[in-house]
């Protein structure tokens with residue numbers, strides 16, 4: 001068993017508290033992604049798990065052992081750094097072999113394990129080179145190779161792809177996913193890219209300001225966001241929000257002249273907030289202006305087209321509803337023109353309500 | 365074929381380069397090439413300013429004299445010995461100081477200041493401080509020595525201890541310069557390398573040998589070159605501490621040249637000795653440079 005358990009973790013730098021009591025429980029073999037905006041404490045949390053940063057409070061357990069006081073080398077983890085941190089004066093082979101040599105692994109064993117890892121990562125032809133003779137993507141592979149040869153209990157990745165160009169990033173993302181399937185080891189992965197988080201993770205921890213906003217599967221995060229922050233962080237373009245109030249016993253959402261009758265489940269969850277300010281959330285793909293979404297229960301509102309952004313496979317249409325703007329994802333052959341008035345249909349089962357003051361999702 | 369005036373008006377990149385560099389070249393020629401050339405020239409003359417008989421071309425005679433001159437070889441040996449002892453000595457002490465100064469102190473400047481101080485002191489002043497340290501009656505060393513139950517000793521009057529005292533003074537003086545260069549090098553090493561090594565399982569000691577030393581090598585080589593060249597020119601510290609004594613046990617090549625030229629006014633022979641020292645410096649510098657270029661191509 002080599003899960004990771006984080007209990008009430010607190011981190012202070014001097015007088016500044018940057019992590020405020022986080023609880024997470026990561027199962028053995030699970031791929032968990034920490035995602036959040038810059039400065040939310042993702043790296044700090046990861047570095048505390050690695051032992052590169054001390055903990056101010058709380059406990060960290062790796063595979064049932066409390067590791068708070070253990071140095072990194074005694075935690076049986078491997079880490080891939082954002083800048084790769086390859087040893088510039090050592091060859092690729094020696095970079096990968098370093099950890100094994102320090103553990104006095106027999107030479108034949110070192111040879112076998114480095115060669116195996118190099119073959120998996122397709123860098124076997126680069127073993128004699130120095131890091132400065134490699135491309136960014138190759139360095140990235142070496143950094144991963146260095147972590148897998150040691151066969152640790154747990155892998156920690158801190159934004160490993162952020163220094164690569166878009167195409168290489170997609171490629172390496174797939175590689176990492178394959179690697180996880182192959183090794184079956186626990187991986188904790190830090191990124192600020194929601195696409196990486198959604199595609200890689202078994203579970204995502206969305207962080208903001210040193211707190212966990214939601215810890216759930218990508219599907220859950222996307223479809224049942226626990227807070228406005230989470231909803232606004234996932235999806236591209238992000239979820240639309242309409243500010244308004246709850247009226248008529250929470251059965252109706254009013255935003256100026258726009259009125260939307262809420263489905264039963266939502267209005268019952270929001271009953272306590274009648275008359276209060278809320279935000280209605282809806283994703284771009286759950287709004288239709290052409291003949292889409294015919295098979296779903298929808299609410300219809302009047303809208304005017306502001307701008308069209310054709311992306312090839314789809315077109316993004318910015319609509320004005322009342323005083324506010326939303327983005328809608330449509331088929332590329334949509335016949336709308338800027339300035340035109342259209343009927344926008346919002347899928348009722350995909351509406352989200354958030355408390356306007358603290359951003360918490362209202363649901364049953 | 366364009367006239368040079370035309371070229372000046374619309375210079376190609378190459379011509380422009382030559383034009384822009386020429387003042388610097390002229391200055392270099394004036395302050396480097398001319399004195400060295402003059403030195404070589406003088407070394408072929410019998411030029412004794414004490415006799416008042418003018419200078420006389422004597423070909424290689426001065427060089428023949430130099431090779432037969434025991435005092436020249438003694439001074440050369442002393443210089444080389446000082447270099448062999450104080451350069452590695454200053455490297456070790458300087459590295460230790462640099463590592464110390466690189467520790468994450470709350471306030472960096474007192475540490476840096478303490479590092480800079482010996483470097484900022486004039487050489488002759490450093491020599492005087494250490495001469496006092498080793499003084500037979502008033503010196504700090506003898507004070508400690510006597511308290512520990514020893515007999516007061518005349519440190520600077522016995523060849524071996526005088527030599528050792530001079531080496532200690534030079535190491536003290538020059539290790540702060542070493543430390544400054546090495547500190548700059550240390551700060552260039554990315555922190556993540558140490559973190560990666562720590563995760564890989566390296567102890568502090570292993571991190572030092574596997575990360576710090578190899579990453580610091582370029583700075584070490586530069587510091588060694590500078591230090592070696594200045595060590596070969598050692599003058600002030602032995603001059604103020606012992607004046608080359610006892611006898612000429614601590615006389616360096618630079619001191620011997622000084623004595624020959626300034627005290628004995630023998631400019632011709634003095635120039636020849638200076639050429640000898642120049643050649644010695646060039647050999648060592650060339651050796652270092654070869655080492656560097658080999659490292660770079662490796």
Ligand SMILES: Nc1ncnc2c1ncn2[C@@H]1O[C@H](COP(=O)(O)OP(=O)(O)OP(=O)(O)O)[C@@H](O)[C@H]1O
Pocket residue numbers: 013018036037038039040041042043044045192
């Ligand atoms: N050594 C430190 N001393 C003081 N404050 C620090 C230190 N390291 C990080 N912080 C602070 O802690 C907070 C979290 O930093 P952290 O590096 O964990 O953010 P992050 O989520 O990884 O951001 P990014 O996406 O930019 O890498 C930030 O506000 C940062 O300023």
Ligand SMILES: [Mg+2]
Pocket residue numbers: 042043044
């Ligand atoms: Mg970070």
